[in-house]
Amino acid sequence: MTSDIPLQILGGISAREFLRDYWQKKPLLIRQAIPDFQSPISPDELAGLSLEEEVESRLVIEHGDSPWELRRGPFAEDTYQQLPERDWTLLVQAVDQLVPDVADLIEHFRFLPNWRIDDVMVSYAAPGGGVGPHFDNYDVFLLQAHGQRRWRVGQMCDSDSPMLAHGDLRILADFQGTDEWVLEPGDMLYLPPRLAHFGTAEDACMTYSVGFRAPSAAEVLTHFTDFLAQFLPDEDRYSDADLQPTEDPFQIQSDALDRLKALLAEHMSDERLLLTWFGQFMTEPRYPERVEGPGIDEAELLSALEDGALLVRNPAARLAWSEVDIGLLLFASGQSRLLPASLRELLKLICSADALHAENVGAWLSDDDGRSLLCELVKQGSLEFADE
Numbered sequence: 215m216t217s218d219i220p221l222q223i224l225g226g227i228s229a230r231e232f233l234r235d236y237w238q239k240k241p242l243l244i245r246q247a248i249p250d251f252q253s254p255i256s257p258d259e260l261a262g263l264s265l266e267e268e269v270e271s272r273l274v275i276e277h278g279d280s281p282w283e284l285r286r287g288p289f290a291e292d293t294y295q296q297l298p299e300r301d302w303t304l305l306v307q308a309v310d311q312l313v314p315d316v317a318d319l320i321e322h323f324r325f326l327p328n329w330r331i332d333d334v335m336v337s338y339a340a341p342g343g344g345v346g347p348h349f350d351n352y353d354v355f356l357l358q359a360h361g362q363r364r365w366r367v368g369q370m371c372d373s374d375s376p377m378l379a380h381g382d383l384r385i386l387a388d389f390q391g392t393d394e395w396v397l398e399p400g401d402m403l404y405l406p407p408r409l410a411h412f413g414t415a416e417d418a419c420m421t422y423s424v425g426f427r428a429p430s431a432a433e434v435l436t437h438f439t440d441f442l443a444q445f446l447p448d449e450d451r452y453s454d455a456d457l458q459p460t461e462d463p464f465q466i467q468s469d470a471l472d473r474l475k476a477l478l479a480e481h482m483s484d485e486r487l488l489l490t491w492f493g494q495f496m497t498e499p500r501y502p503e504r505v506e507g508p509g510i511d512e513a514e515l516l517s518a519l520e521d522g523a524l525l526v527r528n529p530a531a532r533l534a535w536s537e538v539d540i541g542l543l544l545f546a547s548g549q550s551r552l553l554p555a556s557l558r559e560l561l562k563l564i565c566s567a568d569a570l571h572a573e574n575v576g577a578w579l580s581d582d583d584g585r586s587l588l589c590e591l592v593k594q595g596s597l598e599f600a601d602e
């Protein structure tokens with residue numbers, strides 16, 4: 215089994231061991247997870263991204279206009295000349311959507327479901343820079359890309375953990391350090407959700423955070439029930455055709471609760487709807503404005519592919535698929551599509567091939583469902599033509 219092969223990215227343990235002993239449980243320091251790692255982008259290039267309108271970026275300045283000042287990008291060209299020598303951090307979200315070489319890092323994490331991955335955030339810190347002791351509700355792999363960063367980890371936290379009174383940043387009032395390590399380029403630290411951590415730059419340094427996502431119980435309940443409600447007619451109501459005479463008309467009896475529980479159970483247990491909602495929800499793009507396709511018809515798509523065009527996944531799109539009793543469901547950037555089981559190989563190709571072209575999808579272009587699927591994904595913006 216591939217899941218039992220020792221992986222360099224996990225420090226020589228297998229995916230199975232990592233998931234059993236560390237994932238969502240405890241931190242793991244991996245020295246030289248990527249030996250001789252060199253950052254595909256430079257600090258200047260990262261600063262350049264933070265000037266762009268459509269890029270989500272933040273600056274945290276420890277001794278700024280206020281303690282732990284948070285500024286949100288896009289930043290002006292002269293921002294970086296006016297910063298102090300030390301103790302500040304620049305954070306840029308979803309760099310994997312902007313720089314293909316950064317997206318390639320995700321290939322190391324194929325032992326985890328792709329739909330659990332959020333983005334690769336890249337941070338640059340001046341000496342002494344950090345964002346304060348805090349915790350996140352998500353798993354993260356922190357890959358040191360340049361310079362050295364000291365990471366301290368501490369206690370498990372939750373929403374009752376005391377915080378400093380800084381409106382924008384969630385900084386722990388109380389940090390109980392248990393371990394600390396200095397990470398060099400290529401070293402990586404895995405942190406489970408809710409573990410207090412505190413990183414400080416030993417010298418000017420860059421860190422890549424491969425962040426994961428998990429919907430909160432509150433999100434699952436509110437979003438799923440909203441989705442479900444669209445399919446429920448108004449006449450589908452609490453009903454009590456079995457009602458018995460009441461002794462006290464003001465009392466809510468347990469039989470009313472039983473009827474409510476039955477109503478909830480009846481609707482909440484529809485697996486197809488639950489799967490459809492979940493697939494759509496988990497593939498909703500973080501930046502929907504980056505997933506917009508051209509108006510194109512099947513004939514145009516066909517002739518472009520025959521002329522040698524390459525189709526690639528839009529790095530801002532999210533894709534997932536699943537199996538149901540009557541076929542396959544493809545989820546693409548918040549939408550779902552029921553497809554015949556015969557398209558299984560095409561779905562896998564769409565989700566994982568480096569590029570789609572006349573050779574690898576040729577056979578499906580003469581299939582009505584296959585051709586229409588590819589065309590829809592281009593129109594929706596989940597697939598796009600490669601520049602060359």
Ligand SMILES: [Mn+2]
Nearest residue numbers: 348349350411
């Ligand atoms: Mn963090």
